[in-house]
Amino acid sequence: MSFRDLPIRRKLAVVILAVSALMLLITCSTFIVYELLTFRQGMLTNIETLGRVTADNSTGALAFENAEDAAEVLGALRAERHVVAAALYDRAGHLFAKYPADLPAAALPPAAEADGYRFEQDRLVAVLPVQQGGNARLGTLHIVSDLVALYARLRLYLEITATVIAISFLLAFVLSRFLQRQIAQPILSLADAARAVSENGNYTVRVQNPGRDEVSRLAEAFNHMLAQIQQQHRELSNNAARVREQLDRLSLLQRITRAIGERQDLSSMFQVLIRSLEDGLAIDFGCACLSDATRQRLAVTGIGARGVSMAAKMELTGDAMFAVDRNGLSQCLQGKLVYEPDIAGAAFPFLQRLERVGLRSVVFAPLAVESQVFGVLIAGRCVPQGFSSADCEFLRQLSEHAALAAHQAQLHGALQKAYDDLRQTQQAVLQQERLRVLGQMASGIAHDINNAISPVMLYTESLLEREAGLSASARRYLEIIQRAVDDVAQTVLRMREFYRPRDAEMALAPVQLNRIVPQVVDLTRARWHDIPQKRGAVIKLKTELQPGLPGFMGVESEIREALTNLIFNALDAMPDGGELTIRSGLHDGTPQRVYLEVADSGVGMDEDTRRRCLEPFFTTKGERGTGLGLAMVYGMVQRHSAEIEVHSAPGKGTRIRLLFLVASQVASTAGAGADAPRPRQHLRILIIDDDPLVINSLRETLEADGHAVTAADGGQQGIDAFLDARGRNQPFSVVITDLGMPYVDGRKVAQAIKAAAPDTPVIMLTGWGQRLVADKEVPPEVDKVLNKPPRLQALREALLECCAERVSR
Amino acid sequence: MQVLPLLCAALLSAGLGRPCAAAAPEYQLKAIFLFRFAEFVEWPPQAFADAQAPLTICVLGEDPFDGYLDDAVRGEKVNDRPLEVRRYRELGQLGACHILFISSSERERMKRDLDALKGRSVLTVSDSDGFDRDGGMIGLELADNKVRLEINPDAARAADLKLSSKLLVSARIVGTP
Structure with a gap:
């Protein structure tokens, strides 16, 4: 474990101990060194003094070469037990006397050494001159002292040092324990608090610290910071909750808007709107009402699933209408969102109705498009003060969206209708164009044929008229030719009638539909009664003629022919029998029109067939059909400035209605069918x-x-x-x-x-x-x-x- | 080679310089002792003419030192005073003198001479027998081939001389009879 990882209390102990140990070591070392130096100096001084005294005392002995005296003087060194050896050398450097007397001469240098002091390994050697006063040197004193004292002193010092260090360590340790508690404890409590904050997110913890030192200030700052964090955290949480709520609202709004956008009709739109509100906004009652034109009454259009029972108690179900009283609803109808935080004891009947079923707070949100309020969205809760301002804002936005969506749906419907109309018009124009082209073609063919048969006609007529001398057979041939040419001309004429506007030659006369219908029914009896009966099929023919119909100008024969054609077509559509209904009546709307309708319960037509059925030569009857029946009907219709409506669907039968403008609207041109005599004059x-x-x-x-x-x-x-x-x-x-x-x-x-x-x-x-x-x-x-x-x-x-x-x- | 003649000359001169090989160490030693007495004896100030006045070692009678004494004092100083050796035949010739060696040739007149010196601060030294009995101060006697001192402190004190205790330690103390 490195020093960095040690707990602070250990670090403190280590620091204190290390510092004190270092201090002690330095102090003691200095002290010991000083003491040793001092002691050495003392030893030197001592040995010097001893030496000088001895030297001084031995001057006589040396001067007068008295070895016994010298030995005696040296013997006095016994008093100093550390002196282990001593010797006197004479002036020439020869050994003169030694101490102790039994010391072997080899233990001493053979000749006098240079003056001075020196410490050897375990002894101190002093070499001093021997002289009387300041006079010439008499010899040399050599003293050897052991260092036992020095070592003893050193050992003593070391022992003292060790003891002091040990005691100091002990004291330092105790002190550090005490200080540790003073320093580490606040830090630990800080750390505990920090951990509590970081691990549990508990910002309410505070560090208890009554002191005034740095750690206390840190703790104080920490507490302050915690307080701020707590505050910020609270705000943050509030903000987050608010944002989450807003997001929820937004997503709800989006969901509702999308759900509404997918609906096309108002009632299902409101239904999904209110259901979503009940689920997403947890309202207890929701309903959407549409205002009538006067804005005095509201019609309930949508009620949520949760609010159905309440609505039933309030008699607000279905399309119930209720009056707008002078309460919030009237304000709401002016475009304001109205919030009734508590409707208990409200004075207005509608609010009382709401209160009776347990609602306490209600929001009325206007449904408006371009500041035109067309409805009200009502949301209620069973508790007073049930809607926050955010709820109200949400409902306001939602009502705007819903109103917009409703408006869009209306626009969409109108657009769809316009589109359908346009498509139908386009189809009609296409149809007309096709017929026009066909008509033109037919017209061209008719022209050529007419040109070709003109001489035939003229000559044949002329021959029959003028040539009296013709043989019987010639006359018969000519008559055959004339009939044949007549047939050709009639065929060409009929062909042209596919598309022939009414021309001046058309003899218009007042027509009564109710007169024509029985005639045609009688004329066609064989087809609708006798022939099917032979096959075993039964055609039930009904006529529903509105009495007192106004007449109109037209060609009765053409209308008769057209009706005949329609009846034949209807019979063809019912090979196994069915019901055939011929109606006449006054058509709604202006200008005033009468209609003639033929309806069958036959196989009907698909869309494509219905669209093309009026075209010449278009037939569904294979070889049996000419494809000219309905085309001729159409020609007649056009010539009469009438309209034709074809309603049919496969399996649902076909209903064809001809609409004729009543008399006054048709420009009548009187036919001038006068007898034509030959012109008298020659021109x-x-x-x-x-x-x-x-x-x-x-x-x-x-x-x-x-x-x-x-x-x-x-x-x-x-x-x-x-x-x-x-x-x-x-x-x-x-x-x-x-x-x-x-x-x-x-x-x-x-x-x-x-x-x-x-x-x-x-x-x-x-x-x-x-x-x-x-x-x-x-x-x-x-x-x-x-x-x-x-x-x-x-x-x-x-x-x-x-x-x-x-x-x- | 010129070293050989030089070495021969040195040997010769040394041999010539020491007439008696046997006697030489004794008087050589005594010469040194005589000179060293100057270190261990304190004269009264009036004994010297001034601070730089030389300390005089005088030999009375026949000089037995054969030049050793001159050798011993040559170049030496005692208590910052130069040493001077004088030789006298008779006591009457004696001038300023601090240490007087009375040769054994003066054996006969020893007593008279010593008496004559009374009152003068002169350290009297002799190797004659019975010198201390005659009132001499330091006697030198040969024993076991070693020179031993016999000192009469009273005589010295009478001459107003102070003898160092160290001198006394290595000497045999005798008293005036």
Whole structure:
């Protein structure tokens, strides 16, 4: 164990003992050395004195060479027992006398030595001159003394020293024990206190130390430090607890906020909010209320699991409403957080209600978005003063978050709805576009076919009308041709109806849905009653017609056809029987609309089918279906400016509703289906068309009617011919032009002619006639539009009309 | 080699310088004793003319020392005084003298001479027999080939001389009859 590791009391003992031993050693050594030196000096002095006396006494003997006397003088040295030998040498240095007398001469130097003193190993040798007074030397005295005395003295000193050291050690040890206690004890108590502090964290210990020395001051400082540490520790603990509480709150807040954020509807949001509060904040009662528009009443929207029984006693369950009295709630509805630390004996009815179920302290936190309070969060505890300011702050923050989340949810809902609307609109636009393209295509095809069959139609009609001398078979063939061409024209017409806006030719008449429905039901009886019955299936058909429905303008036959189509589709969807319901009624909302609805309990449609079902040629019936039924219904709907709603889901049946604007909203155009006599006068007619077949057939047909016909096979030629004729003062009375021509089309021709002769009527002949009418593209210069293939009758009527107009004008 | 003649000369001179080999140690010793008496005897101050006055050793009668005495005192000083050796044939010639060796040649006139010296602070020394009986102060006698002292303290005291006790210790004390 090194000195550093020794306990302090041992160190102290060692220090004291070592110091005292060292001091004693130094002191004693000094003392001994001093004493020895002194003693030696004494011995020297002694032997010198002895020597001098002896020398002095032996002068006579030496001077007068009396050896006996000399021996006698030396013999006097017996008195000094330490003198072990002595000798006198004469002037020449020869041994003259010795002591003791029996001492062998070899024990003495044979000749006199130099004067002086010297310590040899165990003896002191003194050599002195022998002379009388200051006179010449008579001889030499040699004295040898042993050092027994010196050694004896030395031993004595050592013994004394040893005794002194031993006693000193003893005393020092006792003293150190005493001092140890004085020094080490306070230090040990300090150490004990420090250990108690560091090991147990006990800052209340204090070092007992009444003294005023350094250790006591240290202890005092230690105590002071402990007091400070205790204080700081207390503060730290408080702070830590506060921070922990804050963290808990924050995490609770975050948890609640997240949980709320995951919910979309208010009631589940409030539910999770209050449940979390009950769990996390340990409230006894929690509920969320929504304010009504007047802010006079609150509706309970969410109640926590713990507070359900209380709420039941208070009659606050479910969607219970309660009035906002002039208590904290009204303040809360102004956006303030209200804390009622003790509601015992409260004056307001609502607080009394809360008190009755045992609540004592209540917090009302406003739920507000952009300073608009829309609800109140109520938290209660059964003890008075139950909420700290931190609790209140937490509830305030929480209510803000919750309100924000609720607002977000509302926004989210609105956004979702807007998105859905947008998606539907997009789908509808897409649908419309698709149909428009299809319609255009169909229109183009119709144009070409009409162009192609126009001469056939005209010639056949002309032949049958004029050639009286036809054979019976020729006439029969011609009639077959005419019927066939008629069929072709009808087919083309039907094809165009997939997408045909209502045109001027449509004969609108007041329509009563409740009149149409029984007609159609009767007409289709075979399909919905007889045929299924043969298969063993039963179709139960119901009609639910709202009496007194207003009429609307429309084409009854088309609506009838559409209804027939819808009924057939419904029957197809119910191969094993089912229920078919036909309803009519007044649709909610403005503008006022009536509806016709066909609902079945059939297989229904999936989303994709539902979206595409209105497209032409889209069918789910395989070979049996044409894919034109609903497309034609849709065409009718569009022509009537109506709407169609298709509701369906697989297995849930299909419900199709047609919505018609009631009469006043539909612009009525009266049909002018007058009888058309042939024009009486013979006209000069200019025909402009790029199709020679059409030109020829028209010219020949019109010439047969007695008109003078000039043909031009292009726009520019037509204009030139017209101007030329006008220049020759033989103007045309009417111009019939095709619309679609290369370079100069019908519109330009019409413009040029009207520019030259505004009175000259222009009849436009086109396969796109309906489109022109629908799109309001009829050029102002054009007086009449006729469709291809032109019926001879229609042509005559048009000529009559235009020229009559001119005449009447 | 020139060392040999030099060594021979030294030996010769030494041999010549000591006429009697047997007698030499005795008088050589006595010469030294005579000189050493100066150290052990204290004269009255009036015995010296001044502080630097030499201490005189006189030989009365035939000089038996054969130069040893001169050798003994040469270069020596006793109590800071130089030593001087004088020789007298008769007592009447005697001048300032501190130690007087009366040769045995003066045996006959010993008593008279000693009496004549009474009142003078002169240490009288002789190796003549019966010297102490005649009132001499220190007698030198040969025994066992050793020179022994016989001292008459009374005579010395009478001459106002103080003899050191150490001198007395190594001598045989005799009294005036």
